[in-house]
Amino acid sequence: MAPAKTRPIQKFSEATAKCSAQAAAYGKCIVADYNSVHKDKCVNEFIKLKDCYLRASKK
Amino acid sequence: MSGCARSLFPAGRCLSSSRQLPISTFNRRAFAVQSGGAPRFQVFNRRTKWLQKERTALNPEESRVADYLKDEVASRLTERLLRRAVAVKKLTNRLTRQDIKRHFPKVLDLGANSCNIARALVRKNPDPDPDLPASPPLVTRISELVAADSSEGLLYRDADHDFNKQINIIRQVLDDEESLPFEPNSFDLVMSSLSLHWINDLPGVLTQINSILKEDCPFIGAMLGGDTLFELRTSLQLAEQERRGGISPHVSPLADVKDVGGLLQKAGFKMLTVDIDDIIVDYPDSFALMQDLQAMGEGNAILGREMGPISRDVLLASEGIYRELHGNPDGSIPATFRIIYMIGWRESATQIKPLARGSGDINLKDILEQK
Numbered sequence: 001m002a003p004a005k006t007r008p009i010q011k012f013s014e015a016t017a018k019c020s021a022q023a024a025a026y027g028k029c030i031v032a033d034y035n036s037v038h039k040d041k042c043v044n045e046f047i048k049l050k051d052c053y054l055r056a057s058k059k
Numbered sequence: 060m061s062g063c064a065r066s067l068f069p070a071g072r073c074l075s076s077s078r079q080l081p082i083s084t085f086n087r088r089a090f091a092v093q094s095g096g097a098p099r100f101q102v103f104n105r106r107t108k109w110l111q112k113e114r115t116a117l118n119p120e121e122s123r124v125a126d127y128l129k130d131e132v133a134s135r136l137t138e139r140l141l142r143r144a145v146a147v148k149k150l151t152n153r154l155t156r157q158d159i160k161r162h163f164p165k166v167l168d169l170g171a172n173s174c175n176i177a178r179a180l181v182r183k184n185p186d187p188d189p190d191l192p193a194s195p196p197l198v199t200r201i202s203e204l205v206a207a208d209s210s211e212g213l214l215y216r217d218a219d220h221d222f223n224k225q226i227n228i229i230r231q232v233l234d235d236e237e238s239l240p241f242e243p244n245s246f247d248l249v250m251s252s253l254s255l256h257w258i259n260d261l262p263g264v265l266t267q268i269n270s271i272l273k274e275d276c277p278f279i280g281a282m283l284g285g286d287t288l289f290e291l292r293t294s295l296q297l298a299e300q301e302r303r304g305g306i307s308p309h310v311s312p313l314a315d316v317k318d319v320g321g322l323l324q325k326a327g328f329k330m331l332t333v334d335i336d337d338i339i340v341d342y343p344d345s346f347a348l349m350q351d352l353q354a355m356g357e358g359n360a361i362l363g364r365e366m367g368p369i370s371r372d373v374l375l376a377s378e379g380i381y382r383e384l385h386g387n388p389d390g391s392i393p394a395t396f397r398i399i400y401m402i403g404w405r406e407s408a409t410q411i412k413p414l415a416r417g418s419g420d421i422n423l424k425d426i427l428e429q430k
Contacts, residue, residue, distance in 0.1 A: 007350075012374070013346040016346075016375060016378055023379035023382065023383075024382065026379040026380075027379040027380045027382055027384065034297055037297055037301050038300070038301070039301065039303065039304030040304075041301050042301055046376060050372070050375065053375055
């Protein structure tokens with residue numbers, strides 16, 4: 001039997017797990033006032049999170 | 060004005076009268092009646108749901124692993140066949156076991172998924188109690204179980220497992236779970252576990268269940284409702300709101316506990332019991348939760364949802380929010396499944412009925428004060 005393929009979501013999940021600090025910072029920014037969330041409210045935190053994720057997923 | 064509004068004259072005739080009404084408020088309909096042949100309110104795409112179930116059945120290993128919720132709910136649901144015995148025991152402090160002496164010749168499991176109810180029925184010693192000897196499996200009180208589901212793959216997934224030999228089970232693939240192909244008065248018990256929350260026309264299906272039951276026979280059902288997956292719902296909403304500036308439905312609208320009693324009553328059931336149970340499952344991250352939901356065949360099937368996968372940006376954002384807003388101290392994340400259990404009995408002349416109002420001759424206050 002062929003080895004089981006790694007699903008994209010698993011790779012995604014592993015890469016995201018390496019960015020817990022950035023994810024927490026982003027989460028805190030949203031949760032600080034979640035009744036008035038608008039587009040790009042936490043864009044700076046998100047860019048940091050995404051950069052981290054992109055770096056982690058390339059390794 | 061009222062005479063005009065109520066009259067059955069055509070609109071033009073009425074408008075020519077002395078007092079004119081603006082057209083927009085002009086309404087000649089006296090009663091709110093649904094016109095014949097009107098489409099039912101559609102929320103879920105039944106075909107998508109069918110496809111999702113068939114797909115999970117293609118990967119039986121993963122699907123079996125993700126059956127933990129359905130197996131747990133099925134066993135809690137079948138426990139309700141014992142429930143009355145337990146209550147009586149507590150009251151009288153006597154060993155009365157299996158007070159429902161009733162035997163169920165023909166039982167329907169509507170929306171059987173992978174026959175989780177059948178598996179729960181053959182469990183050994185379903186009522187573990189150190190004071191009592193082991194009780195026989197519930198299946199001894201059932202002659203025939205009809206397991207019906209629209210997904211053939213999922214229904215037959217475990218058809219070669221051992222539990223099939225211990226129970227007289229007939230699998231029946233339904234074309235559509237919303238129109239039941241059974242004769243009226245043909246079942247002694249109808250059960251349904253974690254399927255009703257995908258039904259578009261819940262009042263209609265409950266009415267059909269009521270009619271296929273024999274007189275004085277129960278329907279016992281469990282469905283997801285209320286605050287189920289509120290953590291996932293809120294984090295995806297916040298993430299989409301922040302990343303994309305708008306939201307699309309990802310978690311189904313669900314019936315609330317307070318609606319279910321009314322629904323059962325409307326369908327003609329008597330002696331209702333509705334209760335809820337929260338099952339909270341911890342996951343390592345929100346992706347594990349989503350993968351498991353998919354493997355359960357419980358993916359999103361709302362009509363009018365955004366097609367295609369959720370974008371990675373939103374997934375990334377929602378993971379951070381989920382953990383921050385709802386996460387456990389140990390780093391895992393909780394997911395709440397609120398199960399609504401309902402029991403209703405088909406009406407019968409021999410059933411106990413509430414006495415007429417004002418017919419009581421004992422004052423409850425006296426009894427309570429004596430205590």
